[in-house]
Amino acid sequence: MPVQEPALGAQRRREVLRQCLSVGVASGAYAISFGALSVAAGLSLWQTIVLSALLFSGASQFGVVGIVAAGGSGAAAVATSTLLGLRNGLYGLQTSRLLGVSGLRRVAAAQLTIDESTAVGIAQPERAAQRLGFWGTGLAVFVLWNALTILGALVGNALGDPKMYGLDAAAPAAFCALLWPRLKSGDTRAVAAVSAVIALVVAPHSPAGIPVLVAALAAVVAGLLPSRRASAIDGPRRGKVKKMGVRTPTTPRTENPPDEGPPA
Amino acid sequence: MTLWTTVLLASGLAFALKLLGYVVPHRVLDGPVVSRVAAMLPVALLSALVAVQTFTGSGGGLTLDARAAGVAVAVTALLLRAPFLVVVILAAATAATLRALGWG
Numbered sequence: 001m002p003v004q005e006p007a008l009g010a011q012r013r014r015e016v017l018r019q020c021l022s023v024g025v026a027s028g029a030y031a032i033s034f035g036a037l038s039v040a041a042g043l044s045l046w047q048t049i050v051l052s053a054l055l056f057s058g059a060s061q062f063g064v065v066g067i068v069a070a071g072g073s074g075a076a077a078v079a080t081s082t083l084l085g086l087r088n089g090l091y092g093l094q095t096s097r098l099l100g101v102s103g104l105r106r107v108a109a110a111q112l113t114i115d116e117s118t119a120v121g122i123a124q125p126e127r128a129a130q131r132l133g134f135w136g137t138g139l140a141v142f143v144l145w146n147a148l149t150i151l152g153a154l155v156g157n158a159l160g161d162p163k164m165y166g167l168d169a170a171a172p173a174a175f176c177a178l179l180w181p182r183l184k185s186g187d188t189r190a191v192a193a194v195s196a197v198i199a200l201v202v203a204p205h206s207p208a209g210i211p212v213l214v215a216a217l218a219a220v221v222a223g224l225l226p227s228r229r230a231s232a233i234d235g236p237r238r239g240k241v242k243k244m245g246v247r248t249p250t251t252p253r254t255e256n257p258p259d260e261g262p263p264a
Numbered sequence: 265m266t267l268w269t270t271v272l273l274a275s276g277l278a279f280a281l282k283l284l285g286y287v288v289p290h291r292v293l294d295g296p297v298v299s300r301v302a303a304m305l306p307v308a309l310l311s312a313l314v315a316v317q318t319f320t321g322s323g324g325g326l327t328l329d330a331r332a333a334g335v336a337v338a339v340t341a342l343l344l345r346a347p348f349l350v351v352v353i354l355a356a357a358t359a360a361t362l363r364a365l366g367w368g
Contacts, residue, residue: 026348033352047271054275059309064274066313070322074265074273081274084309085281090302092285101286110282115306166359169334172317173355176335179310180342182303191304192311199312203324211324212312219308223301 008128016124016132023116024140027058031145033170034061035152040167041069045153052149056142057114059178060084062171063212072207083216091118098122098130112138115178191222330368334359 008016031052038048043065051061060081067077092113098121101109112135121134156167183189195218199211206214265273318335321327334355341351362368 029349030352033356043267043271047267050271050275054272055278057278059306059313060274060278063313064270066317068267068270070324074267074270077270078265078274078277082277082281085278087302087306087309088278089281089285090298090305092282093288093290094285096286097290106286107283110286111279113282113285164360164363166330166334166356166361166363168317169331169338169359170352170356172314172331172335173338174348174352175310175314175317176338177342177348177351179307179314182307182310188304188307191307195308195311196315199315200319200326203316203320204326206324211316211320212309215312215315216305216308219304220301222304222308224297 006126006128008126008132012126012129013132016120016129017136019120020133020136020140023120023137024144027116027141028144028148030058030174031148032152032155033167033174034058034065035149035154036156036167037062037069037152037171038065038149039153039156041065043068045150048153049146049150052146055081055085056111056145057081057085057088058145059115059175062175066171076207076210080212083213087115088113091115094118095121095134098127099134109134109138112142114138114141116141187222191219194218330359330362333362333368 034052035048038051038061039045043051051064055061055064063080063084064077067073067080092110095109095113095118096106099109117134117138120137121130124130124133179192183192195215198218199215202211202214314335318331319326319328337358338351338355341354346354359368
């Protein structure tokens with residue numbers, strides 16, 4: 001740990017702050033639909049406000065509201081929210097190292113540990129910019145997210161049925177946009193495809209919220225499997241990966257050289 | 265479980281998980297397997313959420329309605345590198361327009 005870090009130049013500082021703010025605005029807009037969907041699902045204005053302030057993790061909040069709207073149990077809502085929140089704990093393992101915080105600042109940093117703050121923070125090359133990126137994005141998202149949640153809840157109430165405005169398509173579209181940048185490798189595309197199929201197969205036979213939990217197992221299984229094919233996957237046979245990716249690890253260990261694809 | 269219990273329990277657990285990342289000694293959870301699961305979990309969860317919220321009705325049965333058209337437009341917008349907000353607005357506008365026309 002260096003005792004003194006070089007300070008950021010004014011130019012870099014502005015650059016990072018611009019990133020923080022644009023991420024804050026983009027995800028804040030998403031809070032409008034959260035507020036509207038939440039009250040439409042039957043949560044009160046205060047319950048909606050508490051979710052944004054205390055839970056403060058978009059996917060988990062939409063998970064809770066979605067399950068409540070579908071008539072699912074409270075236990076299913078809490079379980080889904082918690083499973084969706086697991087990743088924040090894993091982000092914390094990374095961000096705690098670059099922030100080096102303790103006491104109250106650690107509590108604040110933990111609460112601000114979400115996809116956006118972590119992504120902007122760890123994307124910066126220098127330590128000072130990493131810290132600025134994390135705190136700047138976390139605070140920008142927190143302020144806008146909470147303010148626009150209230151607006152969405154109030155406007156949503158006044159507007160009536162959110163379906164009329166297509167808000168029920170806005171949520172999956174937003175998830176799609178959050179998912180999009182993660183689909184760069186064959187491995188992640190395979191996991192995404194399998195997980196979607198599993199969720200749809202399970203959905204008609206289970207209470208709301210369970211399909212997503214079951215689909216998450218695909219990620220755990222994929223994570224536990226050795227990534228020995230990683231180098232082959234990004235080779236020329238990329239197109240095959242979607243079909244093969246998840247099945248392959250069940251086949252016996254073979255040592256395929258990267259230039260020689262697995263048998264179809 | 266009342267709605268308030270659900271809200272507060274989910275919030276408390278969410279914070280506990282966030283804090284856990286800051287208090288657990290790094291070597292306990294540090295490793296290639298954990299980082300692979302960490303990378304895959306959001307992908308699986310987001311993808312499952314997209315599928316369920318796009319293609320299932322209130323009872324969990326599979327349906328095809330205006331939401332699917334909205335999400336298809338969102339994917340097209342993402343392919344064209346549209347910003348987040350544009351993607352979301354286009355999806356909502358598509359679904360709303362189709363419903364106004366009496367479909368889905």
